Amino acid sequence: MVKAMVKIGVLRYPGTNNEIETIKALRSMNAEAILIPHFEAEKIYEMDGIYIAGGFSYGDYLRPGAVVKTTETADKLKEHVSAGKPVLGVCNGFQILVELNLLPGALVKNTSTRFISKWVNTKIVAKKGFLSNLFSEILYLPIAHYSGRFYIDDEGLNRIITNKQVVLQYSNNKGEISSESNPNGSISNIAGVTNEKGNVVGMMPHPERSYQSFHRSNHGGKIIQAFLEEAKC
Amino acid sequence: MLNDKERTLLVKKLGREPTAEEEAMVEVMWSEHISYKSSKRHFHLFYKDDPSVYLGIGEGAGLVEISDDYLIGLALESHNHPSAIDPFNGAATGVGGIIRDIISQGCHPIALLDSIRFGPIEENHSRFLFEQVVQGIANYGNSVGVPTVGGEIEFDRSYTDNCLVNVMCVGLVRKSEVVRSIARSPGDYFVLFGSTTGRDGIHGVTFASDDLADQSSEERGSVQIGDPLTEKILIDVIEELNKNKLIDGMQDLGGGGLTCAVSEMCERGGTGCEIELNKIPLREKSMRAWEILISESQERMIITVKPEKLERVIKIIEKHEIPFSIIGKVTDTKNFVAKYNDNIVVNIPIEVLVNGFIEPERNIIPVNELLLDRQQPVVINPNGSILKEFEEHLKNPNISSKRWIYQQYDHTVQARTSGEPGPGAAILHLENGEKISLSLTSIPYQVYLDPFNGAANSAMDAIRSIVATGAKPIALVDNLNFGNPEKSDAYTEFVESIKGIAQVTNDFKIPVVGGNVSLYNETITKEKQRKKILPTPVIGAVGLISKDKEPLKQFFRKSGSLLLMIGPLPENLEGSEFLRNKDIMTGKPPKYNPEIERRSMKLLLELFNKEILLSANDIGKGGLLKTLVKMSLESNKGIEFHNSLKLLYSPVFWFAEGPGRYILEIEEENMGLIKELSENHDVSFTIIGKTISEGSWHINELNVNIATLFQWFEENIPSWMEA
Numbered sequence: 001m002v003k004a005m006v007k008i009g010v011l012r013y014p015g016t017n018n019e020i021e022t023i024k025a026l027r028s029m030n031a032e033a034i035l036i037p038h039f040e041a042e043k044i045y046e047m048d049g050i051y052i053a054g055g056f057s058y059g060d061y062l063r064p065g066a067v068v069k070t071t072e073t074a075d076k077l078k079e080h081v082s083a084g085k086p087v088l089g090v091c092n093g094f095q096i097l098v099e100l101n102l103l104p105g106a107l108v109k110n111t112s113t114r115f116i117s118k119w120v121n122t123k124i125v126a127k128k129g130f131l132s133n134l135f136s137e138i139l140y141l142p143i144a145h146y147s148g149r150f151y152i153d154d155e156g157l158n159r160i161i162t163n164k165q166v167v168l169q170y171s172n173n174k175g176e177i178s179s180e181s182n183p184n185g186s187i188s189n190i191a192g193v194t195n196e197k198g199n200v201v202g203m204m205p206h207p208e209r210s211y212q213s214f215h216r217s218n219h220g221g222k223i224i225q226a227f228l229e230e231a232k233c
Numbered sequence: 234m235l236n237d238k239e240r241t242l243l244v245k246k247l248g249r250e251p252t253a254e255e256e257a258m259v260e261v262m263w264s265e266h267i268s269y270k271s272s273k274r275h276f277h278l279f280y281k282d283d284p285s286v287y288l289g290i291g292e293g294a295g296l297v298e299i300s301d302d303y304l305i306g307l308a309l310e311s312h313n314h315p316s317a318i319d320p321f322n323g324a325a326t327g328v329g330g331i332i333r334d335i336i337s338q339g340c341h342p343i344a345l346l347d348s349i350r351f352g353p354i355e356e357n358h359s360r361f362l363f364e365q366v367v368q369g370i371a372n373y374g375n376s377v378g379v380p381t382v383g384g385e386i387e388f389d390r391s392y393t394d395n396c397l398v399n400v401m402c403v404g405l406v407r408k409s410e411v412v413r414s415i416a417r418s419p420g421d422y423f424v425l426f427g428s429t430t431g432r433d434g435i436h437g438v439t440f441a442s443d444d445l446a447d448q449s450s451e452e453r454g455s456v457q458i459g460d461p462l463t464e465k466i467l468i469d470v471i472e473e474l475n476k477n478k479l480i481d482g483m484q485d486l487g488g489g490g491l492t493c494a495v496s497e498m499c500e501r502g503g504t505g506c507e508i509e510l511n512k513i514p515l516r517e518k519s520m521r522a523w524e525i526l527i528s529e530s531q532e533r534m535i536i537t538v539k540p541e542k543l544e545r546v547i548k549i550i551e552k553h554e555i556p557f558s559i560i561g562k563v564t565d566t567k568n569f570v571a572k573y574n575d576n577i578v579v580n581i582p583i584e585v586l587v588n589g590f591i592e593p594e595r596n597i598i599p600v601n602e603l604l605l606d607r608q609q610p611v612v613i614n615p616n617g618s619i620l621k622e623f624e625e626h627l628k629n630p631n632i633s634s635k636r637w638i639y640q641q642y643d644h645t646v647q648a649r650t651s652g653e654p655g656p657g658a659a660i661l662h663l664e665n666g667e668k669i670s671l672s673l674t675s676i677p678y679q680v681y682l683d684p685f686n687g688a689a690n691s692a693m694d695a696i697r698s699i700v701a702t703g704a705k706p707i708a709l710v711d712n713l714n715f716g717n718p719e720k721s722d723a724y725t726e727f728v729e730s731i732k733g734i735a736q737v738t739n740d741f742k743i744p745v746v747g748g749n750v751s752l753y754n755e756t757i758t759k760e761k762q763r764k765k766i767l768p769t770p771v772i773g774a775v776g777l778i779s780k781d782k783e784p785l786k787q788f789f790r791k792s793g794s795l796l797l798m799i800g801p802l803p804e805n806l807e808g809s810e811f812l813r814n815k816d817i818m819t820g821k822p823p824k825y826n827p828e829i830e831r832r833s834m835k836l837l838l839e840l841f842n843k844e845i846l847l848s849a850n851d852i853g854k855g856g857l858l859k860t861l862v863k864m865s866l867e868s869n870k871g872i873e874f875h876n877s878l879k880l881l882y883s884p885v886f887w888f889a890e891g892p893g894r895y896i897l898e899i900e901e902e903n904m905g906l907i908k909e910l911s912e913n914h915d916v917s918f919t920i921i922g923k924t925i926s927e928g929s930w931h932i933n934e935l936n937v938n939i940a941t942l943f944q945w946f947e948e949n950i951p952s953w954m955e956a
Contacts, residue, residue: 014466015461017376017377017378017465018378024648025648037552039552039553055378056462056465059376060376114640116641117375117642117643117644144375144644209648210648215651216651
């Protein structure tokens with residue numbers, strides 16, 4: 001079956017540093033991955049999906065992800081989202097989506113006040129959006145962040161639970177969700193959320209570091225595949 | 234400051250008094266840190282000219298061939314003095330500097346390893362330095378997006394006033410994209426870009442070429458401040474320029490700043506330069522010409538560009554929104570000429586700057602004289618039960634788990650690593666299917682007791698660690714941290730250590746492709762006593778794993794498999810970390826033994842190629858116990874020790890360190906083949922026991938739960954640091 005390859009834009013701001021492996025991972029899954037530096041924002045219009053790669057955009061000045069609001073990419077991303085096209089934001093990409101109000105909540109300093117780099121178990125709890133096909137899967141994924149603690153007030157938490165916007169939670173290897181399996185103090189062990197429509201997903205774990213046979217696990221590949229499927233529609 | 238002899242020489246060479254600017258430049262260029270005037274004379278001892286070496290010692294990074302298309306870049310450098318004064322920024326800029334050495338040659342930086350040393354963890358100040366250094370490395374490396382994949386840490390009282398921070402960076406480059414640090418063609422432009430230039434780091438190198446004095450706190454101005462955001466942008470800019478073939482030559486501005494970068498580039502090209510100091514973007518007002526010339530502000534690169542390419546270069550740099558300036562031209566005068574406010578303030582031959590220094594006389598003493606007190610016989614008072622010794626050994630922070638450290642370093646970014654650092658050498662998977670294995674280590678205690686053998690054993694420790702992953706060693710880098718070279722004991726330790734490393738490189742034909750020398754790591758105490766560090770030659774080793782093979786794991790893969798120790802059991806405990814931890818500062822460490830090392834290495838690699846090893850790990854610093862604990866904990870499997878082993882209660886069995894030893898995990902059915910091959914290779918082996926699914930070690934009638942081992946091994950460093 002000959003089909004045009006799905007076009008995914010990988011955003012790179014000054015200080016973004018996960019763009020190369022993200023492009024590599026997307027290409028390995030037959031996507032046409034295109035680097036979009038912050039000074040080529042208009043390219044966003046041509047994309048089927050956007051992957052906001054991790055790193056330290058603008059050096060985390062002010063707050064992680066905050067400076068992106070002032071760039072040309074902000075409005076273009078919002079138009080992309082309004083058109084119903086998918087966005088996956090990983091780590092700093094998640095922080096950016098929250099700062100742009102494309103996702104609910106906030107990402108604050110880990111309770112340990114230290115950078116945390118390790119492999120953790122997570123459970124897909126998505127009942128809507130492009131991860132819902134993976135519902136109840138337990139995925140072993142790497143995290144690497146300083147400000148990865150998801151926070152939202154009680155009202156907001158109730159709302160995102162009612163709206164089924166929680167998509168990923170830190171768990172143990174049996175999928176049980178408890179404080180022992182919470183690496184950074186995130187409220188309700190939340191590792192990833194989606195918007196009301198389900199086309200924008202943000203998560204702290206790094207799927208693009210977990211898809212090859214030599215990686216400690218290749219579970220991240222499932223998340224990227226699900227994102228690509230959505231972008232094809 | 235130049236001494237009288239140096240100043241007289243300078244006046245003679247110039248035929249006039251130097252200008253203030255020239256004097257400041259010469260002072261920097263003739264410093265130990267830049268000129269290597271006490272050390273360079275010994276580098277000929279190293280094995281260097283291997284056919285695989287694409288670029289050897291001399292520029293930012295060494296380049297070694299790993300395939301028809303690709304080279305890896307290697308660089309290792311110390312940031313000891315800055316880290317002692319301002320540990321966060323000192324360590325952070327150490328990381329930044331070594332990354333720029335790698336990108337100077339056109340490489341993409343793909344890994345960092347750190348070797349760090351402090352005074353005892355029980356001391357508040359040591360913990361402060363440790364905490365801050367780890368934060369500095371984490372902050373910079375994580376922000377730039379280069380994974381920190383390995384390294385080592387040691388606590389010893391000799392480092393209380395002189396901590397060591399050595400950082401290694403590894404890069405990857407296609408042969409067609411290599412850049413050299415050479416200003417080749419007169420008429421080319423010098424383009425400076427990156428951060429602006431300020432007063433930070435002025436005289437950083439002269440400060441690193443002296444003892445740390447009591448006024449240290451006033452020297453904080455000599456420590457640079459790092460900005461990883463700018464560094465990442467530099468990487469983006471350089472890769473775009475390089476892909477478009479727009480760079481003719483490139484060097485980073487490190488120690489000695491603009492002066493050093495430009496004069497070294499011109500020296501290599503046989504050219505000169507004309508620099509307009511007013512064109513350099515400054516971050517501070519009213520900087521003087523000499524300050525601009527030697528400032529060590531971080532995150533600055535200089536490139537030479539052909540006139541016809543200048544416009545495209547500017548366009549790309551402007552797009553990335555970082556400061557830049559066309560600061561001058563390459564000339565054919567072979568002189569460094571600098572203008573400031575339309576006056577020529579510098580006009581000095583490049584040759585004088587780069588090679589004009591006086592090689593100082595340095596004295597050595599006979600080795601037996603140096604070691605007379607150090608090699609006195611050792612008296613050991615047993616601590617009681619072997620389990621008590623296990624506990625003490627595993628809680629020794631030089632042995633115990635480094636998880637607290639590496640969980641603060643992003644080790645998965647770039648997606649080239651497989652797991653977590655910990656049980657063995659780091660492994661990176663590269664674009665072309667190649668895999669490289671990396672380690673960084675030193676055994677200073679052994680070097681102190683016997684510099685030649687200790688340094689050779691340090692190199693072997695690094696090499697064994699990569700061999701245990703199935704890698705063939707292909708290159709070494711070294712960072713030689715020693716005391717004051719003007720003192721004969723420190724200089725003798727230094728020279729003997731170089732000889733030891735050189736012997737290994739020649740015996741195994743593993744080329745040395747780069748490194749760094751850090752001398753003057755000593756202080757004068759209030760009682761006017763010299764206090765110098767243990768001589769610390771840190772060795773970085775790189776190995777290549779064949780394309781068609783999976784790297785060996787360094788932890789147990791199965792239950793019911795046999796554990797073999799290959800290589801001879803050492804005769805005694807002398808030179809072991811076990812004794813250092815008991816404050817025993819005498820003894821004769823094991824002799825470097827190339828034959829035993831070679832045979833074990835060959836056997837292991839042959840078994841690896843025949844795919845009959847389940848896992849392997851080397852036995853190095855910390856002895857057998859440490860190796861088995863790492864293998865066991867990582868896999869959550871226990872060990873049934875072989876009952877007939879007579880040595881199960883002997884400290885030598887568990888803690889001694891010696892040449893050519895590895896633990897191999899094999900299927901029992903392969904025992905016949907192993908016997909045959911080990912006879913062919915003339916390697917002795919001992920069956921240690923069997924792996925078991927149960928989480929405990931059975932040592933005759935002793936049962937040790939691995940949860941207990943875990944507690945001893947894992948909890949000491951966090952309990953100090955999170956208290």
